[in-house]
Every structure is written in structure tokens, then in C-alpha cells.
Amino acid sequence: MRLRRTLLGLCFVAAFIVPVKTMVEGQSASEAPAGFDNQTNGFTTQAVFDANKDAFEERETIEDGLGPVYNAQSCAECHQNPVTGGISQVTEIRAGHNDASGNFVDAPGGSLINDRAIDASIQERVPGAEDIRAFRTSLNTLGDGFVECVDSNTLLAIAFAQPSQSGGRISGRFIQVPLLEAPGSVRGGRFGWKNQHASLLSFSADAYLNEMGITSPLQPTENTSLGRSVAAFDQVPDPENREDVGRFAGFIRATKAPPRDEALAATFDAQEGSRLFDQIGCNICHVRTITTAPAGSVINGGQFTVPPALGNKKIHPFGDFLLHDVGTGDGIVQNGGQSTKNELRTAPLWGVRTRGRLMHDGESLTRNEAILRHAGEASGVINAYRFLSTTQKSRLITFLSSL
Ligand code: HEC
Ligand code: HEC
Incomplete structure (x- = not known):
């Protein structure tokens, strides 16, 4: 679904500005709880949170169904910093090639090249012909229950407002993606570097299969090794893991949002940096505040009802999920179609102070370098950044250190 540049009559944009304001700054909304403290946000009891967290941290073995091809042994191996559910330095590899018409084609068996296998003979490696290759860093999942509860129309409204905020230069793409738990239904994608999923149940089933090699009722088909069956090595049936996917999603839904460093945020430098961040337009994509749908809203193709703990909450993701x-x-296509091959989701900057390797590939090691790497739609904003004085730039980066 392409919504930019084609539908942008001025009245159309104007018609959407009011909804953005009411949805983004709804009066009765309260602040979502934030903290790196291993405490539930109220979606489940603390006892259920702790049990679901144990499942997220559990190290799977071959006896539990691990592999045959996989990337790591537990969700927490890649989602851990500074507490379970956060990020890590672990990256994954995706690869493929373009066909004669320039369309991206996955490597045999899918663009994800698994880094590990339970038997050396089925180890995947990038074939030479698959010359489009990309690293992808792990993402934060803390607070993602709130993100799941954002109405798709809220994201759409942000997309519609961007051109008028940027002289037509910036317009996020909203895509609709399938929901594994509601076959035939689609929803506004918001999770993953390519917005490849819209629900935490879908992402968890996908991750269990693709990161750990464990199938589930939502993802029943085992992966291959570059297209070759690995059935001979798959001695353990995985369906004992029927409940795990629900536990992972339950854990993530009950996590608090990443908190600010309040002491740093209160300093003159960080406040001045925060003002500059808005003044030069970083906040057009790195959106400061979004309000979740009201409690009782039915989402995910009818499979989830927004609970009071997650409904009508103000979050500060510093991202637009577009x-x-x-x-x-990186040239890779996932759920968004060929036109998304060179697009990425705006990195949500909440919790960015816990990340040492920045951007989708982890190749930018300083905030300044990450900022200067933005081009394309962000060119105007980044030029404004270049024109800041050294002091102003360092204040903006101090602000990033408070996120
Ligand atoms: C080998 C490391 C690794 C393991 C193990 C892993 N993940 Fe991830 N996770 C990633 C990476 C990398 C991404 C970003 C993928 C992308 O978009 O290309 C990600 C993204 C996610 C996201 C999307 C977060 C967002 O805000 O967009 C969720 C949710 C998630 N993982 C859940 C899980 C669950 C649940 C498990 C365990 C079943 C798991 N992951 C296991 C590396 C891992
Ligand atoms: C047009 C939208 C847009 C604008 C404007 C924009 N960004 Fe980004 N930003 C993105 C996208 C998309 C990414 C992810 C790019 C990638 O991973 O290759 C990103 C990534 C980042 C990251 C890396 C975060 C991480 O976790 O790896 C930082 C830091 C960042 N932006 C800061 C800024 C600052 C500061 C400004 C203003 C000077 C800005 N951005 C303006 C879209 C934007």
C-alpha cells in the first residue's frame, strides 16, 4: 500500500492534522510506565511476568527441538541489555540477489542465513551468487506491548502529516502485513527493521522458528539449509513448544518502556539538545510521543483486545514505525514488496543509550557518524545538523545520551 506522493492533496493533509493531534496528545491518556527494572507494567501479575521471562531466557537444547539450523539458544541471548528484553550486539545475516528485471530474490530457502547448525554438514554460508548481503542488529523489545496497541490509523496519520512538516521531502511508508494468528487478516506493520510484523505473537513465532529452529502451531514448517531439507537431522518433534510463543509475547507485552536518564535529561545541555532535535526536524521521523488505542479496542485481526494496562498510554518511542x-x-525485501528494498523503519531512539553499534547493520560506532550517514529523505534535516555549531552538535548528542 503506497501512501506517499500520490495522495497528497493539501486538504487531504489538513484533514489528517486534527486526528494526529488528538491521537498523539489525547488529554486523558496517562504516561506508560518506564523502567529497566524487571517489573511488570501491569499487563500480567509479577509472578506471571517472572514465569514468562524465564521462558524468554530459557536456553534450548537439541532435546528441546533446537535447530537443525538456528542462530542462538534463547531469546534473551540476543535481547538482554541492560535487562532481559533489551538489545544486544548480536547481528544476523540476510542475503539474496537481483534478477534480470532488478527484483530482489531470496537466497535459496529464504534471505535469512542461519549462523549455527546442530550438525556441521548443514551449516549455512552465503553462496557467492547471493551478492546482496546485509547485517541486521538485534532490536529492543522492551515496551513493545504499547507499540502493538497503537492503532494502525495513528501510524497512517503520522505518515500523512510528514510531507507538510518537511516541504514534501519526508513521507513514511505504511505497509500492511499478514497476521499469523489471524490467517487472511493484515495490519499495519511496526516490528522489525522492515516493519515485517504487526503483532508480538506473529514476531515471536517467527523468531522461535528462524532464530532457534523451533516450530510452533503458528510456524509449523522447519527451515532448510540453503533450500536443502534438514529432516534427517530433525529427530525431535517441536510441538511440545505449543505454549512458548504465547509466553514470549506475554513477557514482551508486560515489559515497561525504556526509561530516560532523568538526571541527564534535566541538564541544560540535554534540554538544549532536545530543542535542537525538534528545531532541525529529527522529530519528524523520530516522533516523540504516540498514544496507544483505548482499552477495549480489538486489534490483531480480532485476536487481541487492548487491556487497561496498555490502553490510552502515552509512549515516547522517538520513532514513527514507518x-x-x-x-x-540494504536491498533486502521482506513483507513490504519490491519498492521497500531500500527502506528501513525509523530506529526508535528510546533506550538508544544502551546501544553501542548503531543503524540496522551496527556499522556506525558513534552517534555523530550514525546521524551523518542519513541521506535520502533525511537530507534536509541532516544538512541542518551539519550547520549546527560544535557546541550545538554535542548538546544534541547529550540529549541522545539521555534517551
Ligand atoms: C540470534 C539473535 C536473536 C534471537 C535468538 C532472537 N532474536 Fe529477536 N531479534 C533479533 C534481530 C536481529 C531482530 C531484528 C530483525 C530484523 O528486523 O531484521 C530481532 C527483532 C525482534 C523483535 C522486534 C522488535 C521491534 O521492536 O521491532 C521481537 C518482538 C523479537 N525479536 C522477539 C524475539 C523472541 C520472542 C525471540 C525468542 C523466540 C527472539 N526474538 C530471539 C535477534 C534475535
Ligand atoms: C527521514 C526520516 C529520518 C530523519 C529526518 C532522521 N532520522 Fe534518524 N533514522 C531514520 C532511519 C530510517 C534510521 C535507521 C537507518 C538504518 O538503520 O540504516 C535512523 C537511525 C537513527 C539512529 C541510529 C539508532 C540506532 O538504534 O541504531 C540515530 C542515532 C538517529 N537516527 C538519529 C537521528 C537524528 C539526531 C536526526 C536529526 C539530525 C535524525 N535521526 C533524523 C530516520 C530518520
Whole structure:
């Protein structure tokens, strides 16, 4: 679904500005709880949170169904910093090639090249012909229950407002993706570097299969090794893991949002940096505040009802959950179609102070370098950044250190 540049009559944009304001700054909304403290946000009891967290941290073995091809042994191996559910330095590899018409084609068996296998003979490696290759860093999942509860129309409204905020330069792409738990239904994608999923149940089933090699009722088909069956090595049936996917989603839904460093945020430098962040337009994509749908809203193709703990909450993700071409595209297509090959989701900056390796590939090691790497839709904003004085730039980066 392409919503930018084609539908942008001025009245159309104007018609959407009011909804953005009411949805984004709804009066009765309260602040979502935030903290790196291993405490439930109220979606489940603390006892259920702790049990679901144990499942997220559990190290699977071959006896539990691990592999045959996989990336790591537990969700927490890649989602852990500074507490379970956060990020890590672990990356994954995706690869494929373009066909004669320039369309991206997955490597045999899918673009994800698993880094590990339970038997050396089925180890995947990038074949030479698959010359489009990309690293993808692990993402934060803390607070993602709130993100799941954002109405798709709220994201759409942000997309519609962007051109008028940027002289037409910036317009996020909203895509609709399938929900594994509601076959035949689609929803506004918001999770993953390519917005490839819209629900935490879908992402958890996908991750269990693709990261750990464990099938589930939502993802019943085992992966291959570059297209070759690994059935001979798959001695253990995985369906004992029927409940795990629900536990992972239950854990993530009950996590608090990443908190600010309040002491740093209160300093003059961080406040001045925060003002500059808005003044030069970083906040057009790195959206400061979004309000979740009211409790009782039915989402995910009828499979989830927004609970009071997650409904009508203000979050500060510093992201728009939309795809943009900022000149860093990795050429890989997932759920969004060929036109998304060079687009990535705006990296939500909440919790960015816990990340040492930045951007989708982890190749930018300083905030300044990450900012200067933005081009494409972000060019105007990044030029404004270049024109800041050294002191102003360092204040903006101090602000990032408070996120
Ligand atoms: C080998 C490391 C690794 C393991 C193990 C892993 N993940 Fe991830 N996770 C990633 C990476 C990398 C991404 C980003 C993938 C992308 O979009 O390309 C990600 C993204 C996610 C996201 C999307 C977060 C967002 O805000 O967009 C969720 C949810 C998630 N993982 C859940 C899980 C669950 C549940 C498990 C366990 C079943 C798991 N992951 C296991 C590396 C891992
Ligand atoms: C047109 C939308 C857009 C604008 C404007 C924009 N960004 Fe981004 N930003 C993105 C996207 C998309 C990514 C992810 C790119 C990638 O991974 O290759 C990103 C990534 C980042 C990251 C890396 C975060 C991480 O977790 O890896 C930082 C830091 C960042 N932006 C800061 C800024 C600052 C500061 C500004 C203003 C000077 C800005 N951005 C303006 C879209 C934007």
C-alpha cells in the first residue's frame, strides 16, 4: 500500500492534522510506565511476568527441538541489555540477489542465513551468487506491548502529516502485513527493521522458528539449509513448544518502556539538545510521543483486545514505525514488496543509550557518524545538523545520551 506522493492533496493533509493531534496528545491518556527494572507494567501479575521471562531466557537444547539450523539458544541471548528484553550486539545475516528485471530474490530457502547448525554438514554460508548481503542488529523489545496497541490509523496519520512538516521531502511508508494468528487478516506493520510484523505473537513465532529452529502451531514448517531439507537431522518433534510463543509475547507485552536518564535529561545541555532535535526536524521521523488505542479496542485481526494496562498510554518511542529511504537501504525485501528494498523503519531512539553499534547493520560506532550517514529523505534535516555549531552538535548528542 503506497501512501506517499500520490495522495497528497493539501486538504487531504489538513484533514489528517486534527486526528494526529488528538491521537498523539489525547488529554486523558496517562504516561506508560518506564523502567529497566524487571517489573511488570501491569499487563500480567509479577509472578506471571517472572514465569514468562524465564521462558524468554530459557536456553534450548537439541532435546528441546533446537535447530537443525538456528542462530542462538534463547531469546534473551540476543535481547538482554541492560535487562532481559533489551538489545544486544548480536547481528544476523540476510542475503539474496537481483534478477534480470532488478527484483530482489531470496537466497535459496529464504534471505535469512542461519549462523549455527546442530550438525556441521548443514551449516549455512552465503553462496557467492547471493551478492546482496546485509547485517541486521538485534532490536529492543522492551515496551513493545504499547507499540502493538497503537492503532494502525495513528501510524497512517503520522505518515500523512510528514510531507507538510518537511516541504514534501519526508513521507513514511505504511505497509500492511499478514497476521499469523489471524490467517487472511493484515495490519499495519511496526516490528522489525522492515516493519515485517504487526503483532508480538506473529514476531515471536517467527523468531522461535528462524532464530532457534523451533516450530510452533503458528510456524509449523522447519527451515532448510540453503533450500536443502534438514529432516534427517530433525529427530525431535517441536510441538511440545505449543505454549512458548504465547509466553514470549506475554513477557514482551508486560515489559515497561525504556526509561530516560532523568538526571541527564534535566541538564541544560540535554534540554538544549532536545530543542535542537525538534528545531532541525529529527522529530519528524523520530516522533516523540504516540498514544496507544483505548482499552477495549480489538486489534490483531480480532485476536487481541487492548487491556487497561496498555490502553490510552502515552509512549515516547522517538520513532514513527514507518519505512523511509534514508540512503542506507540494504536491498533486502521482506513483507513490504519490491519498492521497500531500500527502506528501513525509523530506529526508535528510546533506550538508544544502551546501544553501542548503531543503524540496522551496527556499522556506525558513534552517534555523530550514525546521524551523518542519513541521506535520502533525511537530507534536509541532516544538512541542518551539519550547520549546527560544535557546541550545538554535542548538546544534541547529550540529549541522545539521555534517551
Ligand atoms: C540470534 C539473535 C536473536 C534471537 C535468538 C532472537 N532474536 Fe529477536 N531479534 C533479533 C534481530 C536481529 C531482530 C531484528 C530483525 C530484523 O528486523 O531484521 C530481532 C527483532 C525482534 C523483535 C522486534 C522488535 C521491534 O521492536 O521491532 C521481537 C518482538 C523479537 N525479536 C522477539 C524475539 C523472541 C520472542 C525471540 C525468542 C523466540 C527472539 N526474538 C530471539 C535477534 C534475535
Ligand atoms: C527521514 C526520516 C529520518 C530523519 C529526518 C532522521 N532520522 Fe534518524 N533514522 C531514520 C532511519 C530510517 C534510521 C535507521 C537507518 C538504518 O538503520 O540504516 C535512523 C537511525 C537513527 C539512529 C541510529 C539508532 C540506532 O538504534 O541504531 C540515530 C542515532 C538517529 N537516527 C538519529 C537521528 C537524528 C539526531 C536526526 C536529526 C539530525 C535524525 N535521526 C533524523 C530516520 C530518520
